[in-house]
Amino acid sequence: FYMYEIGGQFRFIPWDKDSSFADAEHSIWENSDENALTVRLFSSSAGTNQYKAMLRDIVAETVNADWLLPKIDHIAEMVRDVALEDPLFDDFDGQVERLRRFARDREASVLLQIQR
Numbered sequence: 001f002y003m004y005e006i007g008g009q010f011r012f013i014p015w016d017k018d019s020s021f022a023d024a025e026h027s028i029w030e031n032s033d034e035n036a037l038t039v040r041l042f043s044s045s046a047g048t049n050q051y052k053a054m055l056r057d058i059v060a061e062t063v064n065a066d067w068l069l070p071k072i073d074h075i076a077e078m079v080r081d082v083a084l085e086d087p088l089f090d091d092f093d094g095q096v097e098r099l100r101r102f103a104r105d106r107e108a109s110v111l112l113q114i115q116r
Contacts, residue, residue, distance in 0.1 A: 021098075024105035028055060028113045052114045059110050068103035072096065 032038040041047040061067070076096045083092045 021102045024102045025109050028110055055110060055114055059107050063110060064107040065104045068106075069100060072099045072103060 032042060041051060076092075076099075080092065083089055
């Protein structure tokens, strides 16, 4: 993420949002040993446990099929006609299904990684 100051307040600006839903099996620990914030966080069991607890909460609230699938389907319906008219975008339904598959698989992947 990047930080950007607006009116004396910092806002987080995420990057690589296009790859956020690329791989349901993506490691929750990737590069954590190279980032100063996560190295410090994981240097104590309390920090590691807090991180895992927060991930469990996130999964329970939003990173699960019950929450994601209706969002995916709603947005897909909103953009379907325009996407199908775009000559540079040739597999709309396949991409929607890829997102739906991610929504079904990510919760179990994250929960399994937390247990390790």
